[in-house]
Amino acid sequence: MARTITYREAINEALAQEMERDESVIVMGEDNAGGEGSPGEMDAWGGVLGVTKGLYNKFPGRVLDTPISESAFIGAAIGAATAGMRPVAELMFVDFMGVCFDQIYNQAAKFRYMFGGKAVTPVVIRTMYGAGLRAAAQHSQCLYPLFTHIPGLKVVLPATPYDAKGLMTQAIRDNDPVMFFEHKALYDLAGPVPEESYALPFGEANVVREGADVTIVALGRMVHTSLEAAQQLAAAGVECEVVDLRTTSPLDEDTVLESVEGTGRLVVVDEAHPRCSVATDISALVARKAFGSLRAPVEMVTAPHTPVPFSNALEDIYIPDAQRIVNAVKTVAEWAR
Amino acid sequence: MTDERIVAVTMPKWGLSMQLGKITAWIVAEGDDVSAGDDLADIETDKIAGTLESADGGTVRRIIARVGEDVPVSGTIALIAPAGVSDGDLDAAVAEARAVIDAGVPDEAAGGPAVEAAEVGGRKISYVGTGQDGDVVLLVHGYGGDRNSWLFLQEPMAARHRVYALDLPGHGTSSKDVGDGSVGTLADAVLGVLDAIGAERAHLVGHSLGGAAAAAAAARDPRRVSSLTLIAPSGFGPEINAGYLRGFADAQTRRELKPVVGQLFADESLVTRQVVDDLLAYKRLDGVDAALHTLLGTLLDGDRQRTGSAAAVAAIGGAVPVTVVWGRADRIIPAAQAEALAGAARHLLDGAGHMPHMERPAEVQAAIEEAIARAG
Numbered sequence: 001m002a003r004t005i006t007y008r009e010a011i012n013e014a015l016a017q018e019m020e021r022d023e024s025v026i027v028m029g030e031d032n033a034g035g036e037g038s039p040g041e042m043d044a045w046g047g048v049l050g051v052t053k054g055l056y057n058k059f060p061g062r063v064l065d066t067p068i069s070e071s072a073f074i075g076a077a078i079g080a081a082t083a084g085m086r087p088v089a090e091l092m093f094v095d096f097m098g099v100c101f102d103q104i105y106n107q108a109a110k111f112r113y114m115f116g117g118k119a120v121t122p123v124v125i126r127t128m129y130g131a132g133l134r135a136a137a138q139h140s141q142c143l144y145p146l147f148t149h150i151p152g153l154k155v156v157l158p159a160t161p162y163d164a165k166g167l168m169t170q171a172i173r174d175n176d177p178v179m180f181f182e183h184k185a186l187y188d189l190a191g192p193v194p195e196e197s198y199a200l201p202f203g204e205a206n207v208v209r210e211g212a213d214v215t216i217v218a219l220g221r222m223v224h225t226s227l228e229a230a231q232q233l234a235a236a237g238v239e240c241e242v243v244d245l246r247t248t249s250p251l252d253e254d255t256v257l258e259s260v261e262g263t264g265r266l267v268v269v270d271e272a273h274p275r276c277s278v279a280t281d282i283s284a285l286v287a288r289k290a291f292g293s294l295r296a297p298v299e300m301v302t303a304p305h306t307p308v309p310f311s312n313a314l315e316d317i318y319i320p321d322a323q324r325i326v327n328a329v330k331t332v333a334e335w336a337r
Numbered sequence: 338m339t340d341e342r343i344v345a346v347t348m349p350k351w352g353l354s355m356q357l358g359k360i361t362a363w364i365v366a367e368g369d370d371v372s373a374g375d376d377l378a379d380i381e382t383d384k385i386a387g388t389l390e391s392a393d394g395g396t397v398r399r400i401i402a403r404v405g406e407d408v409p410v411s412g413t414i415a416l417i418a419p420a421g422v423s424d425g426d427l428d429a430a431v432a433e434a435r436a437v438i439d440a441g442v443p444d445e446a447a448g449g450p451a452v453e454a455a456e457v458g459g460r461k462i463s464y465v466g467t468g469q470d471g472d473v474v475l476l477v478h479g480y481g482g483d484r485n486s487w488l489f490l491q492e493p494m495a496a497r498h499r500v501y502a503l504d505l506p507g508h509g510t511s512s513k514d515v516g517d518g519s520v521g522t523l524a525d526a527v528l529g530v531l532d533a534i535g536a537e538r539a540h541l542v543g544h545s546l547g548g549a550a551a552a553a554a555a556a557r558d559p560r561r562v563s564s565l566t567l568i569a570p571s572g573f574g575p576e577i578n579a580g581y582l583r584g585f586a587d588a589q590t591r592r593e594l595k596p597v598v599g600q601l602f603a604d605e606s607l608v609t610r611q612v613v614d615d616l617l618a619y620k621r622l623d624g625v626d627a628a629l630h631t632l633l634g635t636l637l638d639g640d641r642q643r644t645g646s647a648a649a650v651a652a653i654g655g656a657v658p659v660t661v662v663w664g665r666a667d668r669i670i671p672a673a674q675a676e677a678l679a680g681a682a683r684h685l686l687d688g689a690g691h692m693p694h695m696e697r698p699a700e701v702q703a704a705i706e707e708a709i710a711r712a713g
Contacts (some may be wrong), residue, residue, distance in 0.1 A: 166621065196513070197623040204590065210610060 003195060006133045008187040010161035011051050011126075014168035017197045019059050022086060025172055027052055028064040028077055029090025029126075033258070047090055049128070049187055074100035074125065078108045078177070081123035083172040086172055093135075094127040094143045094181065108177040109152030120175040124168075129236045130183040130271060131319050140308035140315075142220075142272035147179045148248040154202055155249040157181040159223035161272055163246060166200030173199055183221040203250035206261065211239030215259040217282050218269040219245045222320060226269050229325035238333050248278050256282060257290050264295035265332040269325055269327040275330060295333035299328040340426040341621045342543050344393045345434070346415040348408045352488030353381055354415070354449050356442045358382050360414065369397045371417065374699060378414070384611055387489065393417055399427050401434045411439045426633075427583035452510065457529030458522070464503040464530050468495030472563065472709060473536040476502040479545025480632060481585050483509030483619070486544065489698035494705070498540075503530045505547065507632060513624030518631035520572070520645055523550035524557060531561060540709050544568040544694060545670070546636060547569055549646045556649040559656040564712035566660040566705050569691050571636055571665055572646025574674035579640040582671050586629040591617055603666035603690040642670070647677055655680065660708040662701055664689030682708065 005013070019025045022156045035057040046053025066073035070091060077089035078275065091097065094311040097104070111119040131140040145324040148155045154176055158164035164182070171178040208223060209230050218226040230240035241259050260266050264287050270279035279300040281300065286298060301320045309315050348358045362379040365371055372394045380389050402414035413434035453487060455462045465484055474494060478486040484502035494500045504511040506524050515521050527550055531539055543551030548570025552610050555562040555577040571577070581600050588594035595613050599605040619625060634644060650659060660679040663672040669691040675683050684704045689696040 162618075194618070194622060195510075198618070198621040199623075200621065201589070207610065 002016055002189050003028045003193060005193050006163055007158070007161045007164050007182075007189045007191075008051050010165040011168050011182065011195050012046075013193070014165045014197075015052065016058060016170070018057060018086075018169060018172045019055065019062060022115070022172075023062075024084060024304050025086045025088065026062045026064065026080070027055055027090075028066055028073060030068055030092055032056075033063040033065045037193065040063055048092055049184065051126070051187070052090070054058075057247065058334070070096050071103065072099040075103040075107070077125070078103050078121060078123050079254045081108070081173070081177070082111060082119055083119045086122045086124075088124040088126060088172060091125050091127040093139045094129045095138050095141050097127075097143060097146070099233050104147075104153070104177070104179075105150045111148050112176065113152060121177045122172075122175045124171045124178045124180055124181060126180045127183050129181050130185060131303070131315055132185040132221075134310075134312060134315065137307035142270075142303070143178070144181050144248060145272055145277045145281075148278065149276075152177070153249060155181070156202065156247050157183075157220040158246065159186070159220055161189060161193045163200060163244075164204070165193050166198050167202075167246065169197055170199040170202060174202070181220065185221055187222075188316075193217070200246070202247045204246065205252035205253050205255040206244045206246055207241060207255065208244050209240065209242040211241040213239045213263055214265040214267060214330065214333055215241045215243060215256075215263045216267050216269060216325065217243045217256055217259075219278060220246065220271065222269045222271050225320060225322055226325055229329065231294040231320040232322060232326055233329055238329060240329060244254065245278070245282075251281075251285075253285060253289070256285065260286050261292045264293050265335075266294070267299045267325065267328045267332060268302060269301045269320055271303055271320060273305050275298060275303065275305060296332040299319065300331050301325050301328050339601065340418070340422050341429055342418055342422050343398075343426065344390070344395060344417040345413040345430070346377060346389075346417060348402075348410050348412045348414055349380070349389055349489075350385060350410045350412070350492040351380075352384055352485055355382050355384070355488070356410055358410065360402050360404050362404060363400055364388070365397050365400075365415075367400055371395065371397060383658040384485075384615070385488065386609055387695075388605065391417070392528040392699075395419060397406065398422065399431050399616040401431055402438060403406050406438065407441070408438050409440075409442045417495040435593050453533070454511075455529050455533030457526050458516070460506050460514060460516075460526070462503060462506065462512070462526045462530055462533075463510040464501050464533070466499060466501040466534065467491060468497075471498040472500045473531075473534065473539040474500045474705070474709070475530060475536075475539045475541055476500065477541065477543040477547030478502070478505065478508065478553045479507055479543075479547045479569075479618075480582070480614070480636065481508070481629065482544070482547070485509075486692075487694065488604065490694055490702055490705075493698075493702060497706075498709070501530065501534060503527070505550065507625065507628030509619075513622065515628045515631050518628070518635045520546075520549045520553045520635060523547075524553035527551060528558065528561070534572075538563050540564045540566070540705075540712065542566040542568065542573055542705055543570060544693065546571045546632070547553065548572075549649070552646045552649040552653070555657050559653050562657045564660065564708045565653070566656050566662065566708045567681075568662045568694055568701065569664065569672075570646055570661070571642065571670060572644050572649075574643060574671070576671050576674070577636065577639045577642035578669045579637055582633055582636060586626075586633055588620070594620075600668045601691045603664060603688055603696055650678060650681075658682070658708065658712050660704055660711075662686065662693055662704050664691060664693040664696065667691045682711070
């Protein structure tokens with residue numbers, strides 16, 4: 001798989017290949033097609049950061065622009081899914097979940113359960129998350145813990161172009177509602193991606209670096225920050241094993257536990273707030289099920305419990321960086337009773 | 338080099354995309370006497386770990402590349418020279434080599450030969466060729482492998498031959514549709530690639546199921562085959578490790594796949610995470626699961642192996658010289674089946690399982706070169 005494409009292109013390719021394969025797959029969202037006032041249908045805008053660009057002309061009538069009314073079009077996508085379509089709806093920023101949350105957590109997430117398995121809701125809701133684009137408090141949040149909390153939703157956070165394509169393909173083929181989180185800062189990340197279609201199973205974490213001393217569990221953009229830290233630490237003689245969760249629901253508990261059983265030390269790195277988060281969830285998992293293996297208290301590296309600041313200087317120190325991870329790893333590596 | 342008696346030990350090119358290698362351990366030290374074939378160093382690339390064998394005999398006078406250091410392919414990592422070579426000459430050669438290592442990968446090294454594709458029976462068949470002169474050699478991988486299985490052989494052999502490696506139907510970047518999955522369909526792909534590259538004749542080298550495909554191609558058109566080298570080929574006896582084959586076809590996760598793949602090698606430590614990850618990525622491509630399960634029916638009749646290859650070699654009837662290479666520690670197809678190939682030149686290799694071209698590449702290359710030389 002020598003070909004290299006970006007995270008953005010990988011998602012677009014998965015959408016195009018699944019639309020080609022299955023005509024019940026449709027794409028909808030704000031400016032996903034032409035967009036009011038854009039040059040129009042000959043050169044589709046493709047969503048605010050261009051992920052769906054080009055699909056409109058390949059699949060006429062199957063890429064729908066929607067009004068700026070998330071409650072209406074997310075609800076429409078969920079309804080279409082129950083009626084036999086496989087819609088991929090774009091909730092531009094996950095920060096806008098508040099205006100369409102009922103449709104997601106109290107409708108889509110419940111149908112299979114409440115109808116005794118007779119109803120399925122194969123909808124994918126794509127959404128952008130994360131800080132780093134100077135977009136301030138209402139367009140920068142990492143709200144995946146809120147969705148991970150809800151039974152009936154699958155929550156996916158690819159970190160690489162390869163994973164983005166394979167997880168999107170799986171998301172579309174999956175019969176349950178999937179929240180698909182795309183980090184804005186990863187769109188231009190390039191990596192090897194096969195041209196052919198492939199689906200990556202949910203609930204399979206990826207050990208992206210092996211090491212015997214400390215386990216770092218990370219997700220999304222933080223996988224790359226963790227790898228950067230692990231490289232610095234290797235030069236200092238500390239070998240980190242970096243686990244990319246890839247999906248928070250379902251969660252691959254075994255890979256996390258097996259890694260900690262090998263290293264005895266855990267640092268969880270999460271760009272979300274520190275309370276009721278993936279970081280706390282993984283910490284609790286390891287404390288309950290791998291307590292006997294732990295040789296040091298668990299450390300968490302997260303954003304602070306504040307909104308994302310508008311000031312550039314403050315936003316830069318808000319986002320966990322490699323130095324903070326290095327410090328946390330050293331803390332657990334050097335910990336003595 | 339200022340003294341032509343100095344022999345440079347260089348970073349090998351394992352796989353056409355390899356640009357850098359890292360020494361993970363030196364097995365020899367300065368002052369050691371080595372013979373051709375002796376292990377010199379353990380080397381790791383981003384794809385694989387292996388052991389570099391010495392191509393020459395002599396005294397290791399200088400070790401240049403440090404453990405853990407990235408060295409560009411063909412960069413000099415050590416010097417072998419007789420006692421008569423002066424320290425001054427050696428130090429000059431070391432300085433030259435050091436400059437190459439420190440410069441890193443040259444920009445023009447990016448890429449490597451392009452992957453080409455032939456259309457055979459409505460299927461896309463991918464192949465990649467390297468080498469400028471000499472006879473055409475076509476390498477045919479086995480079940481679940483791909484053209485990269487030859488990473489230790491293709492580049493070294495390209496010094497003297499035009500060496501091609503293909504992806505069989507259902508494998509690599511070729512079409513995943515295998516049709517009936519028969520050995521005949523696979524042989525079509527072999528002959529189709531010869532057509533595509535305009536080779537009237539070629540030396541065929543086939544491993545495992547690729548050996549059966551190469552033998553079937555040779556039986557169909559012996560005039561196009563200058564020599565036939567079969568490495569642990571399938572189809573020469575009823576015994577086969579059916580559990581391995583089904584385990585490989587059915588494995589869905591890294592946990593399931595890793596112990597299965599380990600059975601391929603005498604030394605299971607060769608199965609790195611990267612090897613398993615690459616296989617898993619292949620298995621997850623659309624259509625691969627169906628292809629591998631169809632091909633199971635080509636290889637297996639119940640828990641026994643189908644034995645069509647013996648008839649194919651009989652049909653060639655001595656028109657093509659045949660060489661057989663087998664690892665004595667093969668846990669997939671027993672090496673005793675080499676005896677079914679009466680009249681073939683036989684090479685049974687110690688320290689190799691079902692993948693001798695990965696575990697003992699220098700000896701496999703020597704066997705192929707001998708087969709080519711014998712064919713004249």
